[in-house]
Amino acid sequence: xxxxxxxxxxxxxxxxxxxxxxxxxxxxxxxxxxxxxxxxxxxxxxxxxxxxxxxxxxxxxxxxxxxxxxxxxxxxxxxxxxxxxxxxxxxxxxxxxxxxxxxxxxxxxxxxxxxxxxxxxxxxxxxxxxxxxxxxxxxxxxxxxxxxxxxxxxxxxxxxxxxxxxxxxxxxxxxxxxxxxxxxxxxxxxxxxxxxxxxxxxxxxxxxxxxxxxxxxxxxxxxxxxxxxxxxxxxxxxxxxxxxxxxxxxxxxxxxxxxxxxxxxxxxxxxxxxxxxxxxxxxxxxxxxxxxxxxxxxxxxxxxxxxxxxxxxxxxxxxxxxxxxxxxxxxxxxxxxxxxxxxxxxxxxxxxxxxxxxxxxxxxxxxxxxxxxxxxxxxxxxxxxxxxxxxxxxxxxxxxxxxxxxxxxxxxxxxxxxxxxxxxxxxxxxxxxxxxxxxxxxxxxxxxxxxxxxxxxxxxxxxxxxxxxxxxxxxxxxxxxxxxxxxxxxxxxxxxxxxxxxxxxxxxxxxxxxxxxxxxxxxxxxxxxxxxxxxxxxxxxxxxxxxxxxxxxxxxxxxxxxxxxxxxxxxxxxxxxxxxxxxxxxxxxxx
Numbered sequence: 001x002x003x004x005x006x007x008x009x010x011x012x013x014x015x016x017x018x019x020x021x022x023x024x025x026x027x028x029x030x031x032x033x034x035x036x037x038x039x040x041x042x043x044x045x046x047x048x049x050x051x052x053x054x055x056x057x058x059x060x061x062x063x064x065x066x067x068x069x070x071x072x073x074x075x076x077x078x079x080x081x082x083x084x085x086x087x088x089x090x091x092x093x094x095x096x097x098x099x100x101x102x103x104x105x106x107x108x109x110x111x112x113x114x115x116x117x118x119x120x121x122x123x124x125x126x127x128x129x130x131x132x133x134x135x136x137x138x139x140x141x142x143x144x145x146x147x148x149x150x151x152x153x154x155x156x157x158x159x160x161x162x163x164x165x166x167x168x169x170x171x172x173x174x175x176x177x178x179x180x181x182x183x184x185x186x187x188x189x190x191x192x193x194x195x196x197x198x199x200x201x202x203x204x205x206x207x208x209x210x211x212x213x214x215x216x217x218x219x220x221x222x223x224x225x226x227x228x229x230x231x232x233x234x235x236x237x238x239x240x241x242x243x244x245x246x247x248x249x250x251x252x253x254x255x256x257x258x259x260x261x262x263x264x265x266x267x268x269x270x271x272x273x274x275x276x277x278x279x280x281x282x283x284x285x286x287x288x289x290x291x292x293x294x295x296x297x298x299x300x301x302x303x304x305x306x307x308x309x310x311x312x313x314x315x316x317x318x319x320x321x322x323x324x325x326x327x328x329x330x331x332x333x334x335x336x337x338x339x340x341x342x343x344x345x346x347x348x349x350x351x352x353x354x355x356x357x358x359x360x361x362x363x364x365x366x367x368x369x370x371x372x373x374x375x376x377x378x379x380x381x382x383x384x385x386x387x388x389x390x391x392x393x394x395x396x397x398x399x400x401x402x403x404x405x406x407x408x409x410x411x412x413x414x415x416x417x418x419x420x421x422x423x424x425x426x427x428x429x430x431x432x433x434x435x436x437x438x439x440x441x442x443x444x445x446x447x448x449x450x451x452x453x454x455x456x457x458x459x460x461x462x463x464x465x466x467x468x469x470x471x472x473x474x475x476x477x478x479x480x481x482x483x484x485x486x487x488x489x490x491x492x493x494x495x496x497x498x499x500x501x502x503x504x505x506x507x508x509x510x511x512x513x514x515x516x517x518x519x520x521x522x523x524x525x526x527x528x529x530x531x532x533x534x535x536x537x538x539x540x541x542x543x544x545x546x547x548x549x550x551x552x553x554x555x556x557x558x559x560x561x562x563x564x565x566x567x568x569x570x571x572x573x574x575x576x577x578x579x580x581x582x583x584x585x586x587x588x589x590x591x
Contacts, residue, residue, distance in 0.1 A: 059440050059490070059491025059492055060436070060437045060438055060439060060440040060486075060491065060492060060493055060516070060576075060578070061440075061486060061491055061493065061575070061576035061578065062491060062575060062576065063486075063489055063490055063491040063575065064486065064489025064490075064573040064575030064576070065489065065573065065575070066489055066571070066573070067488065067489040067490045067491075068488055068489065068490075068571045069488060069571070070487055070488040070494065070513075070515075070521055070522075070571075071487075071488070071569060071570045071571050071572075072522045072524070072569075073511065073513070073522065073524055073555055073567035073568065073569050074567060074568050074569070074570060075527060075565065075566075075567055076116075076554065076566040076567055076568050077116055077565075077566045078527070078528060078562065078563050078564065078565055078566070079112065079116060079118075079563050079564040079566065080563045081104065081106050081108075081110060081558075081563050081564055082106035082107045082108060082125065083106060083107065083128065083532060083534060083560055084106055084538070084539055084540050084558035084559055084560055084564075085106075085128055085129065085130045085539060085540065086130060086131060086132065086263075086264060086430055086481075086539055086540050086541075086582065087104070087105040087106070087129050087130070087131060087132045087133055087148070087540055087558075087582070088104075088132050088481075088540045088541045088542075088543050088558070088581045088582035088583075089102055089103055089104035089105075089543050089556055089558075089564075089581070090102075090103045090133070090135045090543070090581060090586045091103070091543070091545040091546075091547050092135055092144060092586065094111065094135075094144050094146075094159040095159055095160060096142070096143075099113065099114050099549070100114055100545075100546075100547050100548075100549065101113060101114075101119070101159070102116070102547055102556070103133070103135055103146055104556075104558070104564065105129035105132075105133040105148050106128070106129060106558075107123055107124075107125045107126070107127065107128050107129065107150075108121045108122060108123030108124075108125060109121070109122050109123055109129065109133065109146060109148055109155075109157060109164060111159055111164065114547050114548040114549060115548070116547075116566060119159075119162050120159060120162060120163050120164045121164075122155075122157060122164040122166075123150065126151075127150045127151035127182075128150070129148045129149065129150050130149065130182065130183065130184050131149055131183060131184055131185050131186040131264050131588070132186065132264070132540075132541075132581070132582040132583055132588045133146060133147060133148040133149075133186065133588075134146070134147040134148075134186055134187070134188040134199060134586060134587060134588055135147075135586040136188055136197045136586060136587055137197065138156065138167075138188075138196060138197045138199070138221035139196055139197075139221045139222075140195045140196050140197075140221075143158060144158075144159075145157065145158055145167060146158075146159070146164070147186065147188065147199055148186070149182075149183025149184075149185075149186050149201055150171075150183070151180070151182060151183070152173060152174050152175050152180035152181055152182060152183065152203070153171035153172065153173055153174065153183070154170070154171055154172045154174065154183060154186070154199060154201050154217075154219060154223075155170055155171040156169075156170040156171070156199075156223065167223070168222070168223075169222040169223030169224065170223040171223070172199075172201075172217070172219045172223045172224075172225075174201060174203045174205070174217050174237070176205055176207065176212050176213050176214045176237065177205070177207035177208075177211050177212040177213040177214075179205060179206075179207050179213065181203035181204040181205040181206075181215075181260070182203060182204045183201050183202070183203050184202060184203060184204055184261055184262050184263060184264065184265065185200075185201065185202035185203075185261050185263070185264045185265045185266040185281075185356070186199070186200070186201050186202075186264075186266070186588055187199075187200050187266045187267060187268050187279075187583065187587065187588045187589050187590070188200065188268075188587045188588065188589070189268045189277055189587055189589055190277075191218070191226070191268070191276055191277045191279075191293040192228060192276050192277075192293055193275055193276065196220070196221040197221055197587075198218050198219065198220060198221070198226050198293075199218070199219045200216070200217070200218050200266050200268060200279055201216075201217045201218075201219070201266075202215055202216055202217075202261035202265045202266045202281055203215050203216075203217070203260070203261060204260040204261065204262055205258075205260055206259060206260045208257070209239040209240070209241055209248065209249075209255075209256060209257050209258055210241050210249070211241075212241060213258070214237035214238055214239055214240065214258070215237075215238070215239070215258045215259070215260060215261050215281070215283065216236070216237055216238045216239075216258075216261075216266075216279070216281050216291070217236055217237045218235070218236040218237075218279070218293075218295075225237070226293075228293060228294045231246060231294050232245065232246065233245060233246030233247055233294075233295070234295075235293075235294045235295035236295050238256075238258075238291065238295050238297075239256040239257065239258045240295075246294065246295065246296050248297075251297065251317060251320075252306065252311070252314045252315050252316060252317065252320060253306070253310070253311040253314050254306060254308065254311045254314070254320060256289075256297065256317070256319060256320065257285070258283050258285065258287075258289075258319075259283050259284045259285035260283070260284045261281060261282065261283060261284065262284055262353050262354050263353065263354020263355065263356065263430045264354070264356040264430050264432060264583065265281055265282040265283070265352070265354070265355065265356060265357070266279065266280070266281050266282075266356070266357070267279075267280045267356065267357040267358050267359050267370070267589060267590040267591070268280075268359065268587075268589045268590075269358075269359025269360070269368050269589060269590075269591055270359070270368055270394075271290055271298065271359060271368060271370070271394035271395055271396075272292075272298070272394060272395040272396055272399075273396055273397065276292065276293045277293060278290055278291060278292055278293070278298065278359070278394075278395075279291045279292075279293070280357040280359060280370055280372075281319075281357070282352035282355045282356075282357055282372055282374070283319070283352055284351070284352065284353045286322040286323060286349055286350060286351055286352065287318075287319040287320070287321070287322065287323075287352065288318060288319060288323065288352055288355075288357065288370070288372060288374075288392075289317065289318050289319025290317075290318040290319075290370070290394075290395070290403070297317035297318065297319060297320075298317060298318055298395045298399075298402060298403075299315050299316070299317055299318075299395070299399060299402060300315070300316050300317060300318050300320075300321070300402050300403035300404075301399060301400055301401055301402045301403060301404050302315070302400065303334070303335050303400075303404060304316045304321060304330075304334040304335065304403065305334060305335070305337075306320070306321075307333060307334065307337045307341075312337070313337075316334070318402070318403045321334060322342075322349055322350075323349070323350040323374070323390070324342055324347060324348065324349050324350065325347070325348035325349065325350060325376050325388065325412055326347055326348065327405060327410045327411070329342050329347050344377055344378050344379060344380060344382055345378075345379065345380050347378070348376045348377065348378045348385060349376075349377055349378075350374035350375075350376060350377075350388070350390065351374055351375050351376075351377045351382070351384075352372065352374045353375070354428075354429075354430050354431070355372045355373050355374050355375075355431060356372075356373075356430060356431075356432040356433070356583065356590055357370055357371065357372045357590065358370070358371045358372075358433050358435050358584075358590035358591055359371075359394075359589075359590065359591055360435045360444060360590075360591045361444075362391060362406070362435065362443070362444050362446075362460045363443055363444075363460040364442050364443055364444075364460075367393070367394060367396045368394050369391050369392060369393055369394060369406055370391070370392045370393075370394065371389070371390070371391050371433050371435060371446060372389075372390050372392075372433070373387055373388065373389055373390070373431040373432075373433055373448055373450070374387070374388060374390060375387050375388075375418070375431075375451070376388050376412075376414060384418050384420075384451075385414075385417070385418075386414040386415050386416065386417065386418065386450070386451075386452070387414060387415050387418065387431050387448075387450040387451045387452070388412035388413065388414035388415075389409075389412060389413050389414070389433070389446060389448070389458055389462075390405070390409070390412055391405065391406040391409040391462070392404065392405060392406065393405075393406050408461045408462040409462045411462075413456075413458055413462055413463075413464055414450070415450025415451060415452040415454065415456055416450075416452035416453075416454070417452060418450075418451040418452055419451060419452060419453055419476055419477070419478070421476060421502065422502075425502070425503055425533060425534050425535055426476075426478065426500055426501060426502055426503065426534060426535030426536070426539075426560070427478075427534070427535065427539070428451055428478065429449060429451065429478040429479070429480075429500075429539065430481065431448050431449055431450060431451065432448065432481040432541075432582070432583065432590070433446050433447070433448045433590075434446070434447040434448065434481060434482040434483070434484060434495075434579050434584075435447075435579075435590075435591065436484050436493065436578045436579050437578075438457070438484075438493060438495075438516040438517075439516060439517075440491075440492075443459065443460040444460055445457050445458065445459055445460070445465060446458045447482045447484075447495065448481075448482070449470070449478065449479035449480070449481070449482070449497070451478065453469060453470065453471045453477055454467045454468060454469050454470060455467065455468045455470055455479055455482060455495075455497060455514070455518070457518060465517075465518070466517060466518030467518065468512075468514055468518045468520065470497065470499050470510070470512060471499075472499065472507075472510050472512075472523060472525075473507075474499075474501050474505060474507065474508050476501050476502050476505070476508075477499050477500070477501050477508060478499065478500055478501070478539075479497050479498070479499050480497050480498040480499070480500075480538055480539055480540055480541045480542065481497075481540075481541035481582050481583075482495050482496065482497045482541070482579070483495070483496045483497070483541050483542055483543065483544055483579050483580055483581065483582075484496070484577075484578040484579040484580070485544040485553065485572075485574075485576060485577045485578065485579075485580055486575055486576035486577075486578075487513070487544075487553070487569050487572045488571060488572065489571070489572065489573050489575050489576075491576065492515070492516050493516055493576060493578050494513050494514065494515060494516065494521060495513070495514040495515075495516070496511065496512070496513055496514075496542045496544065496555060497511075497512050497514075497541075497542065498510070498511055498512075498526075498537065498538025498539070498540070498541070498542050498557050498558075498559075499512065499537050499538065500535050500536060500537025500538055500539050500559070500560060501535065501536055501537055502535065502536065503531070503532060503533050503534065503535055503536055503560075503561075504536070505536050505537075506529040506536060507525065507529070508529075508535075508536045508537040509525070509526035509529060509536055509537030509538050509559055509561070510523055510524060510525055510526060510537070510538075511523075511524040511526060511538070511542060511555065511557050511565075511567070512524070524567070526538065526557065526559060526562075526565055527565065528562050528565075529561055529562060530559075530561040530562035530563075531561060532559075532560040532561035534560045535560040535561070536559075536560060536561045537559060537560065537561070538557045538558060538559050538560075539558070539559075539560060540558045540582060541581065541582040542555050542556060542557045543555070543556040543580060543581045543582075544556075544577060544580040544581075545574065545577065545580055545581075546573075546574050551573055552568055552569060552570060552571065552572045552573065553568070553569055553572045553573065553574060554566055554567065554568050554569075555567040555568075555569060
């Protein structure tokens, strides 16, 4: 598969303005509300947590040309923009002139040059860009496009002559059932290996499938619905209300029924043994679904079968059954068809409302797994008990392990009791898993914020390796997705995260840098905190890359409240950018 991304550095971040925003799709006024930062940010190595032994960790990637002591980030500038959500910028040479640009998305799409001067801005300011935007050569013609979901539309832009223009055929509309939703998930890949890039969008559509509501869209490079050749059904959007081969209404008798996708709910990767890629989507109805590129859902293992009257013993696709925290409950209910029907009044079920899935070969056996972080709910009304990590096997070989829990992950590792806001703001956050090899053993670790005031790291065996308390004295603190880069060129990666808290908490925003064993290297309070009704601090993943071409990387931190803070890390280089932007890369696949 060719992604046709130019081989350049990538970065990620976001920014802030005043006013509250309806997290179910409404939008705040998105004017500029940046507080200029006149003083350098302070950096401290105090208050470290984790398992630092004092011994250097083994390398996980090639060292750089000048390994040295890890140095604190140095504040460079603040960029006034708009309210940030979970989009993260990308650093690329958009116009192939040899100089890189910083591409960021808030309510508008912004392009800054290497000197941090604003070169282009496109957007009306009335609808936010919630999910990280894609940067890729969609058509394979050597020109990069910027793809962003704003409101119910997906836009594709080209940058030329210092201006952004909308690509012919775009924007693409995700309205179904006469109900315009919001695009909350975006990812891209060459699904069928033909050299062009398809764009996958997930939305907050809540209209019933039988009424024409659909949540998952795939668009071709020209903005039209993606339709693979040689099939007799309409591939996308999904779910659909059509019967027969390839459709959803009567699949396995019971059919498919979706609900909204509210938090970056899409990943792309290889889940079986054919030449095309699969799409994994998590829904707000306790389901996680896997689709082939032609829109057809993958069957789960024969272990799972329908217990419902009228469909007794029939197969189930990944998304036709609720996932429960206790594996014995699933075995009794979906395999043995025995015992009391499970109910959250007495056992925990999994809610995938905002759970970005990743498709990654976790243990190096050549087969990808699906990694997701649902919240665990119990009682009526439902109460979140914790966020948990679930690892499911793909549909490889004969499919006999499809959607089964991976060995060692039968009992779901989880965080502590969640921190919950008093009201709707700040948003609880998106528990996006970062999946990288931190210790150089060839196996990947899963690192994620779990809503309990801590970042947690788990080995490929499901055992927790360390946790880091990111509250920095705040009573309410959430963390961004974690990004990973070797900042001191020693071959051992560092981890970067932003923090945010309640709108009135002017000290909630931090940039934290951890060593690969979870020990704190630097805590940088973000300078110039402002006011924003959505929250205070940095919700989007900090991005890492060399924008200005001086050899050292910059770190870009977007905030709700005061724009984008830019830092440089002396002595750093781009020798190892393992996970330098949200969802790992400008394709936002989650791997």
